[in-house]
Amino acid sequence: MSKTNLTTLNKVSLLAYLINLGISVPHYCYHNNLSIAGNCRMCIVEMGKMNKPIVACAVSAGTSLFNHEIYHNSGLVKKARENVMEFLLLNHPLDCPICDQGGECDLQDQSLFFGFTKRRFYKFKRIVSDKNLGPIVRTVMTRCIHCTRCVRFSAEIAGVEELGVFGRGNDSEIGTYVNKVLLSELSGNVIDLCPVGNLTKKTFTMIN
Numbered sequence: 001m002s003k004t005n006l007t008t009l010n011k012v013s014l015l016a017y018l019i020n021l022g023i024s025v026p027h028y029c030y031h032n033n034l035s036i037a038g039n040c041r042m043c044i045v046e047m048g049k050m051n052k053p054i055v056a057c058a059v060s061a062g063t064s065l066f067n068h069e070i071y072h073n074s075g076l077v078k079k080a081r082e083n084v085m086e087f088l089l090l091n092h093p094l095d096c097p098i099c100d101q102g103g104e105c106d107l108q109d110q111s112l113f114f115g116f117t118k119r120r121f122y123k124f125k126r127i128v129s130d131k132n133l134g135p136i137v138r139t140v141m142t143r144c145i146h147c148t149r150c151v152r153f154s155a156e157i158a159g160v161e162e163l164g165v166f167g168r169g170n171d172s173e174i175g176t177y178v179n180k181v182l183l184s185e186l187s188g189n190v191i192d193l194c195p196v197g198n199l200t201k202k203t204f205t206m207i208n
Contacts, residue, residue: 009062014054014070015043017061023072026081026110028088028195029147030057034156037148041084042110046071053080078114085114091125091170092196093142100204101197107145128173134181136188136202143198144174150190150199158186 009017016032018025028040036057044053048069053076056064064070071077089111096102128141151163151174162182165174176182182190191199 009065010060012061013057014045014059014061014064015056017065018045018056018070018072025056025072026106027057028106028145029149031149031152031193034149034152037152040088040145040147042081042088044077044080044084046074046077053077081110082114085110086120088145090121090123091142092145093125095143099140099143099197100200101194105195105197107196126170131175131179132181133176133199134183134187137182137191138200138202140198140200141173143196145196145198146172146174147195148174149193149195150174153190153193154182154184154187157189158184160184162187163190 012020013030013036015025015027015030025043025045027043029037030040030043038055038058041055043056045056046053047064048071054064056072088107092107096105096108099105102108125142128144130139130141133139146165148165151165154163155161160183162176162180162184163174164177165172167173188201191201193199
């Protein structure tokens with residue numbers, strides 16, 4: 001690998017590199033126009049000399065490919081993604097038939113691919129109250145998987161830090177500061193960014 005190619009590859013993530021090659025790698029928190037968060041852990045791949053999977057969105061392609069072999073579909077990777085998916089679905093409601101994202105939802109597709117027929121966790125799903133984000137965005141907070149796409153978009157693209165993550169662990173949830181509504185002219189874009197139908201359009205779901 002030449003120095004020029006290595007320098008170029010160091011500027012892109014391993015996940016972006018694999019996607020550009022046409023390789024399908026599941027991901028929820030990653031977006032090519034937003035900063036790297038590494039929250040969902042679905043994009044894990046296996047690097048030859050590492051003893052555990054790595055998060056593909058959080059490492060550069062140059063560092064990963066230099067003297068390493070990358071396995072994106074190995075048995076270890078599949079098993080790890082199954083475990084991650086199981087935790088993502090732990091608190092996610094089974095309301096696909098009435099969800100606006102149903103039929104074009106990555107979480108739905110991946111759950112069919114990696115999902116289990118039997119649950120290993122029987123604790124009650126957590127209840128999160130819906131937020132009033134203004135006249136455009138409708139929330140169904142029980143669907144949220146904490147990918148933080150909406151939070152990063154508000155801060156990095158819209159330039160207004162209106163959304164944030166509050167609480168820790170199982171009690172964490174996304175909302176606005178001091179329960180304010182979204183005021184940015186670009187706030188409606190978070191609807192398209194949300195990968196799981198947590199944020200939808202109010203006027204689309206309202207029946208006049």
